[in-house]
Amino acid sequence: MTVYEHPAFPQPVDTNAKIWRYMDFGKFVSLAETKRLYMRRADLFLGDEFEGTTPAGEIERWRQLAASAATPEDRAAIEYNRAELSGYAKHFRQNYFVSCWNMADAENVAMWERYAPQPESVCLVSRYSTLGRLLNHEVVNYGMVRYIDYQTDQLPSMNMLQLISHKRHFYRDETEVRAVMLAIAPEPIVSEHIAPFMMPDGCGWAPPIDVFALVEGVVLHPKATPDFAILVAEFCAAHLLPAPVSSQMSAKPVF
Numbered sequence: 001m002t003v004y005e006h007p008a009f010p011q012p013v014d015t016n017a018k019i020w021r022y023m024d025f026g027k028f029v030s031l032a033e034t035k036r037l038y039m040r041r042a043d044l045f046l047g048d049e050f051e052g053t054t055p056a057g058e059i060e061r062w063r064q065l066a067a068s069a070a071t072p073e074d075r076a077a078i079e080y081n082r083a084e085l086s087g088y089a090k091h092f093r094q095n096y097f098v099s100c101w102n103m104a105d106a107e108n109v110a111m112w113e114r115y116a117p118q119p120e121s122v123c124l125v126s127r128y129s130t131l132g133r134l135l136n137h138e139v140v141n142y143g144m145v146r147y148i149d150y151q152t153d154q155l156p157s158m159n160m161l162q163l164i165s166h167k168r169h170f171y172r173d174e175t176e177v178r179a180v181m182l183a184i185a186p187e188p189i190v191s192e193h194i195a196p197f198m199m200p201d202g203c204g205w206a207p208p209i210d211v212f213a214l215v216e217g218v219v220l221h222p223k224a225t226p227d228f229a230i231l232v233a234e235f236c237a238a239h240l241l242p243a244p245v246s247s248q249m250s251a252k253p254v255f
Helices: 025-034 056-067 072-093 109-115 128-134 169-174 187-197 226-238
Strands: 018-024 039-041 096-103 121-127 140-144 146-148 166-168 176-182 217-220
Touching: 018 025, 018 109, 018 128, 025 121, 025 226, 056 072, 109 121, 109 169, 121 128, 128 176, 146 169, 166 169, 217 226
Parallel strands: 146 166
Antiparallel strands: 018 096, 018 121, 039 096, 096 176, 121 217, 140 176
């Protein structure tokens, strides 16, 4: 099997590790019925305005380079290049489309609370290797998110995808796996692989995906009602998906 490699997307040691996608029932219905994986535009993410931006530590590195330049001309060139990269970052941020998953051995209470707080929600279970196999590598990169201190740390390279494969260290508990499509590409690639699956409002990109291969399990919200459990079970049966199971977090304590 070909090993996937990209400088901005490190791969996990265990490529068969479980990954989890927390979502409300409406998003699950859309995935199952359309058989398309919705990937949200990065500048529209809720909760972290630093997504796709440049760490202050990286800016400071450039400032020091300019300050230590041998000549005024060298300093001007460094400052110009930094300004160009800033412009690229702003433009690219509107062209990253992302699907986010949590890599873990089990459910995560913080993920339920942060991304699927309503009882009418589910969590899909898959494998890292499965997601990677189903993605279109012509336009989608994927790997583990790296967490850094944006105030002091620098990016490991100038590859623009580093901006969307790093997050602030406050989110380290998410152990996120991220699939990223960059909509800036040569016209033939855009015409064949990107434009046909762009959502009409431009806020998302939804390529086809083998849902039957992707979804290994469906977990109900810890506070799911019996009626909702029946609804999900009937929906899964109708769409030939695994029968939903109760959240392990819904277990009752024993004295």
